[in-house]
Amino acid sequence: MKKRIAIFASGSGSNAQKILEHFKRSTVAEVVLILSNNPQSYVLQRADNFEIPSHAFTRHEFFETDGVVKLLKNLEVDLIVLAGFLWLVPSSLLQAFPNRIINIHPSLLPKYGGKGMYGDKVHQAVLDNKEEESGITIHFVNEHFDEGEVIHQFKFKIDPADTLEVVKFKGQQLEHQNFPKVIEGLLSKIKS
Numbered sequence: 001m002k003k004r005i006a007i008f009a010s011g012s013g014s015n016a017q018k019i020l021e022h023f024k025r026s027t028v029a030e031v032v033l034i035l036s037n038n039p040q041s042y043v044l045q046r047a048d049n050f051e052i053p054s055h056a057f058t059r060h061e062f063f064e065t066d067g068v069v070k071l072l073k074n075l076e077v078d079l080i081v082l083a084g085f086l087w088l089v090p091s092s093l094l095q096a097f098p099n100r101i102i103n104i105h106p107s108l109l110p111k112y113g114g115k116g117m118y119g120d121k122v123h124q125a126v127l128d129n130k131e132e133e134s135g136i137t138i139h140f141v142n143e144h145f146d147e148g149e150v151i152h153q154f155k156f157k158i159d160p161a162d163t164l165e166v167v168k169f170k171g172q173q174l175e176h177q178n179f180p181k182v183i184e185g186l187l188s189k190i191k192s
Helices: 014-023 042-049 059-064 067-074 091-096 119-128 164-187
Strands: 003-008 029-036 054-056 079-082 101-105 133-140 150-157
Touching: 003 014, 003 164, 014 029, 014 042, 014 164, 029 042, 029 067, 029 164, 042 054, 059 067, 067 091, 079 164, 101 164, 119 164, 133 164, 150 164
Parallel strands: 003 029, 003 079, 029 054, 079 101
Antiparallel strands: 101 133, 133 150
16 A cells, blocks of 8 residues: 655745656655645645645644644654645644654754744855755654754755856755655555
8 A cells, every 4th residue: 555645835836746746656655735825825736636635734734733643643744754844733733743854954953953044044144154065864753943853964065156046046956856766765664
């Protein structure tokens, strides 16, 4: 039986797209739901393009009801993937899916993580501090921003001439190449 993945995203969903492509014909797993806290996010269109159900939720529904948890439980989700999701995950969701929620971050944690550190803000901080390398971190989610156990990190070199756009591109390349593979590896260890 295929493992079941739910993806949370707040924005355009380029990582969600790569995950959808990777698992489209997989015998291992399938994406069964895309969720977003932003009803205008392009990730919802991506879900529609792949004929995957989607759900946009409000802050109230996410933090003050059990609606999202019930939805995920009803769909028998095995793994929750945060792919550019900007809200802290509530304890009710963490308790319902222990060690079953993962995130991707655009730096080598613990550097440049925490509340407010996402996207271009991370890459700019890396450049401002004249780092010689950066990368991505795939990690389990806990009750704090970007502090869960690291699953895998992938690095790239930063050249002195690299701009924000170049650093962002290098990071996205690593994300797109590696996130789906790491997800597949994790799923193989999950018992149904």
